[in-house]
Amino acid sequence: MSRVSLFWAAALLALSAGAAALPCSPLTFDEDSVVCVCNATYCDTFPELTPPSGADVLVVTSSRGGDRFAVTSAQFGPEACPPEWVTGVRVPQAETRQQVSGFGGAFTDAAGVNINSLSPEVQDQLLRAYFAEEGIRYKLGRVPIAGTDFSERPYSYDDNPGDESLEQFALTEEDFLLKIPHILAARELAPDLQLFGSAWSAPAWMKTNNDFIGIGFLKTEYYQLWADYIVRFLEEYVANGIPIQAITTQNEPTNVLNSYGFWNTMAWTPEMQRDWVRDNLGPTIRGNANFSDTKIIILDDQRILLPDWVNTILDDADAAQYVDAIGVHWYRDGDAPASLLTDTHKLHPNVPLIATEACEGSIFEKTVALGAWPRADTYAADILDDLNNWVTGWVDWNIALDMTGGPNWAGNYVDSPIIIDAHGDQFFKQPMYYALGHLSVLLPHGTDIVAMEDPSDSLKGVVGLRADGQTVVTLLNRAEEAQQVVVTDATRGSVSLTLPARSLTSVLYATAD
Structure with missing residues (x-):
């Protein structure tokens, strides 16, 4: 399957996860990733996200490998202590700081x-x-x-x-x-x-x-x-x-x-x-x-x-x-x-x-x-x-x-x-x-920021509490390889994720009352 076909296949998988979007039309030059081409008849769009509820989690990813606002889903389970080879990301329960303008x-x-x-x-x-x-x-x-x-x-x-x-x-x-x-x-x-x-x-x-x-x-x-x-x-x-x-x-x-x-x-x-x-x-x-x-x-x-x-x-x-x-x-x-x-x-x-x-x-x-x-x-x-x-x-x-x-x-x-x-x-x-x-x-x-210390040398993050009752955890994987992480929110539990190599991932879920 060609690289372009792989992108379209990935887009169809994202659509099946409940997000409607026009996918990236990729083009490669001489750098390590792709651009997305827009013209008079076509331009990719940001997916329509239905705010999750309960234990449901939406995961939005862009990566060096070609993901562009790719949407998948996951669920919180009981709070877990990750093994040594998995990076633990604990959502701070500290007071909020500034609001996003x-x-x-x-x-x-x-x-x-x-x-x-x-x-x-x-x-x-x-x-x-x-x-x-x-x-x-x-x-x-x-x-x-x-x-x-x-x-x-x-x-x-x-x-x-x-x-x-x-x-x-x-x-x-x-x-x-x-x-x-x-x-x-x-x-x-x-x-x-x-x-x-x-x-x-x-x-x-x-x-x-x-x-x-x-x-x-x-x-x-x-x-x-x-x-x-x-x-x-x-x-x-x-x-x-x-x-x-x-x-x-x-x-x-x-x-x-x-x-x-x-x-x-x-x-x-x-x-x-x-x-x-x-x-x-x-x-x-x-x-x-x-x-x-x-x-x-x-x-x-x-x-x-x-x-x-x-x-x-x-x-x-x-x-x-x-x-x-x-x-x-x-x-x-x-x-x-x-x-x-x-x-x-x-x-x-x-x-x-x-x-x-x-x-x-x-x-x-x-x-x-x-x-x-x-x-x-x-x-x-x-x-x-x-x-x-x-x-x-x-x-x-x-x-x-x-x-x-x-x-x-x-x-x-x-x-x-x-x-x-x-x-x-x-x-x-x-x-x-x-x-x-x-x-x-x-x-x-209007999002309230909760400061987060970097979970590791190759992983950065921030937490936002949105006005619509959703929590967002954004994680930047700067490593050359995928990272296994367990995101833990004391009010929700833990969810296991794989962050692709050189990627930006946003985790969206309902803030607990």
Whole structure:
């Protein structure tokens, strides 16, 4: 039997387990797993799961071997003590921690360019894959405020030197062609989609170096004008039918200070950001009757900056009153343990943490790696670590890129969970897409997280208590071989499972009263 036939046979077995779904249409490139192909007439979907009751258990698995949201069933039996060769996974009965706010991605210019390269039918398939009930149900979206490196040119909304009244402020064709139509379509599919805006740079003439790139700070005389500019963005998007629920203080304010100033960026020190939030941005947002509820997210940069950057701002009560959340990126997580997130939470327990950007294929890595399971593994591991350390949500970078990982005016190509083949009028769902789907669908908005210590060196996990009365245990097997595990919930008993090699498995069952 061919590999493709095996996939379809597995899908039929999944259907017999009580889950209706369109299975993956697999395609192999030169990596260790497959992509799933979507076109105008076909795209795989997330299975419809009937919430189990009593001792019943649903098991959803994606793996390097080709499983994609494969559904099987099991049952709890009496509580068992596993033998030495079986890994025991005990569901913690500890108090719940944070609530999940959701998962999502960014509506970049590059994503819009690529989505527009598809026929209308395939565009609809792509947006459904992310935002519809049969997709992975994204609830968060990041909206760049003007240009980023993932634009086809550097630009702002007022590239008119000396326009200190912002009279010439205007959205650009990128907004009207590449962002707004797709955001509106996503909101049709997910009416509860929450959006946050992030700027990469002020207009060049507002900066000390008069350039979008390089070492340039916001000129102090333009601190208030820059806050007014942000409000103008909010006004223009509302006028186009898109309310923005939050804004970040700026994307990666330390980028240029770490020698990554080759694309749109603007430098801040934490002291500068504190003063701007306290004296300009905060009062301007809160004092505007139309946008006073808009949340302000500080940092929006690497977690290696925790907790010092955050302390500088939040230890000033006059600045802290305007801060609603802390945004972190993942690019230097190898240099910064996840425990820094918990340390920050302990210092500022009333200010939620959210992961605001991540992607694979950056800097010295291969850009697009079609079918690379290690990238799904890295995504899942990072999300599980974050959830176990008080992070409430996780937002990916570009929702779609082309086969080279662009376009990107600065040549900073990367990977994406969905890669578009414009010539074939189709797109490829990467393994990363399925890793995100496990968490986005099965740990939805409002889920209470119960922290779990890693059961073993090769096994990571997290527990979620959902608002619909279901418990979810998500387990990441990072080993090269299958693992036998016994999952024990003191309120239910034990269930034995086999986790495929290099796989992500979600276990769903009814929470005991």
